[in-house]
Amino acid sequence: TQLLEQSPQFLSIQEGENLTVYCNSSSVFSSLQWYRQEPGEGPVLLVTVVTGGEVKKLKRLTFQFGDARKDSSLHITAAQPGDTGLYLCAGRYNTDKLIFGTGTRLQVFP
Amino acid sequence: DTGVSQDPRHKITKRGQNVTFRCDPISEHNRLYWYRQTLGQGPEFLTYFQNEAQLEKSRLLSDRFSAERPKGSFSTLEIQRTEQGDSAMYLCASRGQGLDSYEQYFGPGTRLTVT
Numbered sequence: 001t002q003l004l005e006q007s008p009q010f011l012s013i014q015e016g017e018n019l020t021v022y023c024n025s026s027s028v029f030s031s032l033q034w035y036r037q038e039p040g041e042g043p044v045l046l047v048t049v050v051t052g053g054e055v056k057k058l059k060r061l062t063f064q065f066g067d068a069r070k071d072s073s074l075h076i077t078a079a080q081p082g083d084t085g086l087y088l089c090a091g092r093y094n095t096d097k098l099i100f101g102t103g104t105r106l107q108v109f110p
Numbered sequence: 111d112t113g114v115s116q117d118p119r120h121k122i123t124k125r126g127q128n129v130t131f132r133c134d135p136i137s138e139h140n141r142l143y144w145y146r147q148t149l150g151q152g153p154e155f156l157t158y159f160q161n162e163a164q165l166e167k168s169r170l171l172s173d174r175f176s177a178e179r180p181k182g183s184f185s186t187l188e189i190q191r192t193e194q195g196d197s198a199m200y201l202c203a204s205r206g207q208g209l210d211s212y213e214q215y216f217g218p219g220t221r222l223t224v225t
Contacts, residue, residue, distance in 0.1 A: 098203075
């Protein structure tokens with residue numbers, strides 16, 4: 001059974017701070033996606049990474065995919081209250097379904 | 111393109127009743143997925159379709175659960191004889207058919223409460 005571990009589970013920070021969220025597995029991903037979810041809504045896709053070592057940027061968000069394709073990180077620079085939400089990583093292994101991590105709940109205070 | 115839509119958004123039912131949820135995928139997306147998310151957890155895979163064929167089912171999908179996608183467009187998820195443990199957010203996602211198309215796009219979900 002593939003397991004996706006996310007850390008930290010909870011993060012409370014002040015506006016303007018930087019943060020990093022980690023996603024780790026013992027298995028190799030064929031692709032990995034990061035989602036952000038608001039309460040009562042479905043996950044919204046932020047990015048997909050496919051190639052080992054890949055780095056993608058989305059405004060203040062930087063996503064890295066590990067060289068061995070077993071881990072990923074999400075770094076947010078100068079966090080804003082609008083970044084508040086549940087961040088989920090989800091990996092595809094050798095089937096079409098996504099395996100989700102337990103999520104990182106981020107709260108950014110003004 | 112309109113996004114994935116789900117109906118209803120909220121459903122409250124009494125234990126033992128049957129419920130049915132509907133998902134309309136992004137048009138021309140041939141793959142459709144159902145996931146379940148309980149409070150404080152990430153979504154868990156239930157089942158998926160390619161066109162009208164149901165290709166994979168999770169062990170989470172007990173005999174009381176059935177999903178259909180009869181014409182390869184919208185899908186329904188039915189839960190018979192609901193139990194309190196079925197209370198969760200039921201999420202639908204769809205994906206295009208290109209080989210490089212990895213992304214699954216999610217709908218807003220149906221929140222089920224079984225009393």
